[in-house]
Amino acid sequence: MGICMALCNGVYILTSKNVMTKGYGPLTVCLYIYAFAAVILVPFTDWNALSEFMAVGPSDFIIKGPVGAFIYLLLQSFFSSVLPSITYMLGMKYIDAGKVAILEAGAEPSSALIVGLVIYGELPTPVGFAGMILAIISIMVLARE
Numbered sequence: 001m002g003i004c005m006a007l008c009n010g011v012y013i014l015t016s017k018n019v020m021t022k023g024y025g026p027l028t029v030c031l032y033i034y035a036f037a038a039v040i041l042v043p044f045t046d047w048n049a050l051s052e053f054m055a056v057g058p059s060d061f062i063i064k065g066p067v068g069a070f071i072y073l074l075l076q077s078f079f080s081s082v083l084p085s086i087t088y089m090l091g092m093k094y095i096d097a098g099k100v101a102i103l104e105a106g107a108e109p110s111s112a113l114i115v116g117l118v119i120y121g122e123l124p125t126p127v128g129f130a131g132m133i134l135a136i137i138s139i140m141v142l143a144r145e
Contacts, residue, residue: 009101013101016029016033016088016089017092017100020089020092020093026085026086030085030086030089033085034081034082034085053069054069054070057069079115084111088100088104102138103139103142105135107139109131109135110132110135110136113128113129114132
């Protein structure tokens, strides 16, 4: 599964860079990527779990019920998928695709650790914290080049 993910990520990076050089904007590229992903992932969706969540909503969210669940899913989707993808595409306009891949490999786990800590209250393990520090150091070294 890991090799498949790495292969798909490589194709994603190179294809996105190629499409961006042909004049398509980051929003257009993200729209096509998410539309394609949605079509592929629909058969694997657990509709029962989704309907249960939509009926109850998150327990710690400000707005309760189905409306709160819908807003929660929209916000989480935007901040965890859409916004990072748009900034990723914008970064590819100015940086080589190989460097973008390296930056992504370091920044993605670090941001996931920070989001888990801030939003979900998950405390990182010492190994996770050390990995985040190493990822940030590697990004700083890469930025110097």
